[in-house]
Amino acid sequence: MMPQKTGSKSTGQPRLALIVTDVYAFNVLGRGQLEFFRNQGVMLDLYCGGSKEGLAELKRRNLGRVFAIALRREPRPFWDLLALVQLVFFLTVNRYDSVVCSTPKAMLLGSIAGAMGRQKYRVALIRGRAYENYVGFKRWIFVTLDRLALASAHRTIFISHSQHEAFMKDGLSKKILPEDAVPGHGSSNGVDTSRFKPREPSEKAALRQQAGLSEDSFVIVVVGRIAPDKGTRLALKLMRALRDLPNVVCVFVGNFEDDALRAELEDADDARVRHQPACSNVEDWFALADLNLMPSSREGFGNVAIEAAASGVLTVAFDVVGLRDSVSDGISGHLFTYGDIKAVERQVRSMILRRQDLHAEGETARRWAVEHFDQQTVWSNYLSLFLPRHFG
DSSP states (O other): OOOOOOGGGTTSSOEEEEEEEETHIIIIITTTHHHHHHHTTOEEEEEEEOOHHHHHHHHHTOOEEEEEOOOOSSOOHHHHHHHHHHHHHHHHHSOOSEEEEESHHHHHHHHHHHHHTTOSOEEEEEOOOTTTTOOHHHHHHHHHHHHHHHHTOSEEEESSHHHHHHHHHTTOOTTTSOTTOSOTTOOSSOBOTTTSOOOOHHHHHHHHHHHTOOTTOEEEEEESOBSGGGTHHHHHHHHHHTTTOTTEEEEEESOBSOHHHHHHHHTOOOTTEEEEOOOSOHHHHHHHOSEEEEOOSOOSSOHHHHHHHHTTOOEEEESOTTHHHHSOBTTTEEEEOTTOHHHHHHHHHHHHHTGGGHHHHHHHHHHHHHHHHBHHHHHHHHHHHHSHHHHO
């Protein structure tokens, strides 16, 4: 691909480079947002790793140029060096009004490459960090790498206030982390309130019938990656504690990222525990659910919680980074000390007993989600931060 100058010197359109580790971030986490940027007249260049299928899907969206980079989520010295060389080359020959690097690996390598390529405005967008619960020297190493990435950027943006606070506690200077580091109330993409919304009782009953769930079942959904940090084992522990309630059903909606967890879930020997692979109609699972459970140990923000709220479904979660932003305790759900399954169990039992009240509480949760996380507002906030000269 031929080098291109910044928008101000060529077509007049602002040029924005977005760099993520895996194409999943563009195809799922950035669904709708990138189309919004394009429709606002922004010329997009998208840099990422990922599967051929994912890259093909991204190209079909006709958002702009797509650059396949040798980025891997896991530490891979050879591939990491190759990805850095690729990014340095492309960010040297192409000029942008802004370069935004997001997701851990891409944020580190992209920020360094952008600085080496002397891009004039570089943004580090922090969605979360895998080392949230690490301690000691291992944690220090990861914090140091983040410090390097942020020092290579002109601006740092966080998708949640609690994530921002966590970085401050690790000693990163206020100079690197400005006070306005979180747009609005947080979130990376807001919530599509026309897609995630309460359904009529007849539609909810039909969805349950299609899923093989009875109308009198109390349905708990756990949406997202099935991995240790997502609290899958804690959810299974909760279901064991609720074994005396045969009408309680827990549906895990997502793909396995851990073979041991796959075996544990398949061997649970509990007909009340079910699995649904990741799907494009996750809104239907919220629509048929009575409760959204998020037993994660960490989140960048926890967008699933505001999707549930917009659907009129309360969330029960732990009071951890990211979730304390996406769950308003007592309004859109309930937060508990991490790992306190006894407290979660008591809350679930209480909700089962007063099931008739959940509809009204769900309406309150939806109003909160609509007021705080309207998608168009969230997208506009990010555009003004990514390209302040054009949209600020």
